[in-house]
Structure formats: C-alpha cells, structure tokens
Amino acid sequence: MSTRRQVLDRLTGLHLHQQHGRRAPHKPLLVLLALGRLAGTGSSELPWSEALQLLSDLIAEFGPASRTGRAQSAAYPFTRLRSDGVWVLSQDVPMDLVGPLTTHDVSGRFADPVEAALHRDPELLRSVARALVESHFPPTIAPDVLVAVGLDPDDVLHAAAPAPVAGRRRKAGWRADVLRAWDRQCAFCGYDGQLGHASVGVEAAHVRWFSHEGPDDLDNGLALCVLHHKLFDFGAVGLDPALRITVSAAFTARTDVGRSVYDLHGRTLRPRPGTPLPAAEHVSWHRREVFKGDALAA
Structure with missing residues (x-):
C-alpha cells in the first residue's frame, strides 16, 4: 500500500x-x-x-x-x-x-x-x-x-480532496430558501443585519449535519447568526422536543456579552407562518449526537 x-x-x-x-x-x-x-x-x-x-x-x-x-x-x-x-x-x-x-x-x-x-x-x-x-x-x-x-x-481546506460521495450533492438553493423562510434573521436571537441587499452574518444551519445524512430540506434547516450557528454545531446550544432552545450546562461565560447566551435558554422558536419547523427526528439526532451533556436547569 x-x-x-x-x-x-x-x-x-x-x-x-x-x-x-x-x-x-x-x-x-x-x-x-x-x-x-x-x-x-x-x-x-x-x-x-x-x-x-x-x-x-x-x-x-x-x-x-x-x-x-x-x-x-x-x-x-x-x-x-x-x-x-x-x-x-x-x-x-x-x-x-x-x-x-x-x-x-x-x-x-x-x-x-x-x-x-x-x-x-x-x-x-x-x-x-x-x-x-x-x-x-x-x-x-x-x-x-x-x-x-x-x-x-x-x-x-484549500488542498485537493476526493470527489464527494455519489448522491450527496448539496441543493444549490437550499441556503437561500432557509434564510428566506426565516425572514433572514437568526431563529435564536433575531439578528437580521444586512449590507445593501445581502444578509451579513446570518447563515443556513443544518440541524442534522449534512455530513451525517442530514437532508437539504427546510425541516432540517434554521437561519442562525454566525455566533449561534457555531454554538449550535459545537453542541453548546440545542433544541428540546418542544422546540425550546436549550443551553448546555457545560457552556460557561463571564462577560455580559457571553452570558447573554444563557438568556436563550427556554425560548421557543417563532418562525413566520408557513415555515416548516425542524423535524423531530433531526432535533433528536442533534440532541443525541451533538448537544453537550445536560441542559441548564430551568
């Protein structure tokens, strides 16, 4: 070899x-x-x-x-x-x-x-x-x-990589569809910054990761600001079965800005009418495979 x-x-x-x-x-x-x-x-x-x-x-x-x-x-x-x-x-x-x-x-x-x-x-x-x-x-x-x-x-990340596995091509319009479905604002904190016609610092996040069979469907997507997208993918923030935001007890912060993440705990997602909420199976996957430990006490 x-x-x-x-x-x-x-x-x-x-x-x-x-x-x-x-x-x-x-x-x-x-x-x-x-x-x-x-x-x-x-x-x-x-x-x-x-x-x-x-x-x-x-x-x-x-x-x-x-x-x-x-x-x-x-x-x-x-x-x-x-x-x-x-x-x-x-x-x-x-x-x-x-x-x-x-x-x-x-x-x-x-x-x-x-x-x-x-x-x-x-x-x-x-x-x-x-x-x-x-x-x-x-x-x-x-x-x-x-x-x-x-x-x-x-x-x-600029090196050559093998071709992606057949059948796992990303949908070209998925990210734009997710941002539009959530009114181009963070589903967690409401941040909606724009520069001209472009959203700045708001991204489409997979609930179940694309790398782990997460589909490019609207019920597997959330619009999140850059900060909350990263916290969500690290498992510092998640969702419970009732689609309330949960913050991991493992997450800590000392400054007022950092501690503002605690304020997310217990909030319920409020999408615009007609926007599909994250599917239970994807929320369950994220809770089991990504969310770190137990949630903060109520």
Missing part, C-alpha cells in the same frame, strides 16, 4: 461504528492528530502518555457526549485503528484496555508505507486531512478541529 490513491482511500475509508446515524469521530480524530504530529515534527509517533490527554481532549470537545471515561474513549481508537491497516503499536496489547497501554507507555504511529507516502507527498497529507475533517464535521467547526490537531486550516 504505497500509491497515493491507496493511502488516501485507506486513511479516509476507516471502519467506523456509525449505525443508526451515530457519530464516531474517534478514529478520524486520531488520524488527524497523527497527521498534525507528522507535519510538525516529521514523525507521526504518539506515546500513549501524550495521547491520553491530547486525544481524550479532542474527543470531549469535538465528539458526541459520552458516559465513557476519558481514558477509555482514547483507548478505543488508539488500539482499534490497527484493524484498518494504517496504524501500528510499539507493543502488542489487547483492544480497548487502558492498563497495558499505561503500564508499557505504548507508542502508536502510522504504518511504514503510510508514513513514507505522506513524507514523499505533503499535498497527500493535506488532502487526507481535508477529506476527514469535511466528512465528519460541519464547516463551522472544521477549522477549529484542524487547529486543535496542529494543522493549518488555510493550507488544509
């Missing part, structure tokens, strides 16, 4: 546990972290003593809420990425077990053919990173993921 196409396909075609729409960004985050190490140090080698902190932080910040302990969450991809044929460990240890990783401070790195191909072709490294981040995260937070793993978003 040494050709560019083979390496690209193997690193972007990871075996993931994604049944029933569940997010599984653990392996992609480990690969991105290793790519960042390779780009920054010349080696993808990652000792478990470092991976435990770095990878568990990435999973907690960019993954779905989990009841699994931080060490266990990091051990899953660190040991299981071997089954994809792209990752090797310095010592053979059982799958998923934290104890042996800690006892022997096992190191992980890309398999030799993979690392050699990435060394020869820096554009391949950037293409893999772009494909992974765009496949598993929305555009609002993809740059944050790349910064967190030590990669330059400007370099990566």
Whole structure:
C-alpha cells in the first residue's frame, strides 16, 4: 500500500461504528492528530502518555457526549485503528484496555508505507486531512478541529480532496430558501443585519449535519447568526422536543456579552407562518449526537 490513491482511500475509508446515524469521530480524530504530529515534527509517533490527554481532549470537545471515561474513549481508537491497516503499536496489547497501554507507555504511529507516502507527498497529507475533517464535521467547526490537531486550516481546506460521495450533492438553493423562510434573521436571537441587499452574518444551519445524512430540506434547516450557528454545531446550544432552545450546562461565560447566551435558554422558536419547523427526528439526532451533556436547569 504505497500509491497515493491507496493511502488516501485507506486513511479516509476507516471502519467506523456509525449505525443508526451515530457519530464516531474517534478514529478520524486520531488520524488527524497523527497527521498534525507528522507535519510538525516529521514523525507521526504518539506515546500513549501524550495521547491520553491530547486525544481524550479532542474527543470531549469535538465528539458526541459520552458516559465513557476519558481514558477509555482514547483507548478505543488508539488500539482499534490497527484493524484498518494504517496504524501500528510499539507493543502488542489487547483492544480497548487502558492498563497495558499505561503500564508499557505504548507508542502508536502510522504504518511504514503510510508514513513514507505522506513524507514523499505533503499535498497527500493535506488532502487526507481535508477529506476527514469535511466528512465528519460541519464547516463551522472544521477549522477549529484542524487547529486543535496542529494543522493549518488555510493550507488544509484549500488542498485537493476526493470527489464527494455519489448522491450527496448539496441543493444549490437550499441556503437561500432557509434564510428566506426565516425572514433572514437568526431563529435564536433575531439578528437580521444586512449590507445593501445581502444578509451579513446570518447563515443556513443544518440541524442534522449534512455530513451525517442530514437532508437539504427546510425541516432540517434554521437561519442562525454566525455566533449561534457555531454554538449550535459545537453542541453548546440545542433544541428540546418542544422546540425550546436549550443551553448546555457545560457552556460557561463571564462577560455580559457571553452570558447573554444563557438568556436563550427556554425560548421557543417563532418562525413566520408557513415555515416548516425542524423535524423531530433531526432535533433528536442533534440532541443525541451533538448537544453537550445536560441542559441548564430551568
């Protein structure tokens, strides 16, 4: 496995546990972290003593809420990425077990053919990173993921990427339709800034992410200001089954501006007549796969 196409396909075609729409960004985050190490140090080698902190932080910040302990969450991809044929460990240890990783401070790195191909072709490294981040995260937070793993978003997001999967083309008019349906104002705070005829800082947001089978339908869309779109995609803000806005108890702020997010908690969406409300199945997906932890107390 040494050709560019083979390496690209193997690193972007990871075996993931994604049944029933569940997010599984653990392996992609480990690969991105290793790519960042390779780009920054010349080696993808990652000792478990470092991976435990770095990878568990990435999973907690960019993954779905989990009841699994931080060490266990990091051990899953660190040991299981071997089954994809792209990752090797310095010592053979059982799958998923934290104890042996800690006892022997096992190191992980890309398999030799993979690392050699990435060394020869820096554009391949950037293409893999772009494909992974765009496949598993929305555009609002993809740059944050790349910064967190030590990669330059400007370099990566302008790199060549594989063609999108057949049948998953975005509807060209969806974004304009969503903004129009919500009167070109944020569904959460009402912000409606315009410059001439153009809305400024108001975007069309998917409730269920497009990268995770979210359709370009009006009942999967909200018009949100840039701030609330990002908070929604990070899971700091969400919706309950009654379509009331919820703020995660994990979100904190100190200034008056930041604390104004708390004021959203409990508000009910008020679309214009005829605008489809977010479908229950999409709201449920966001609540389960994106929203961080429990909501603030009423």
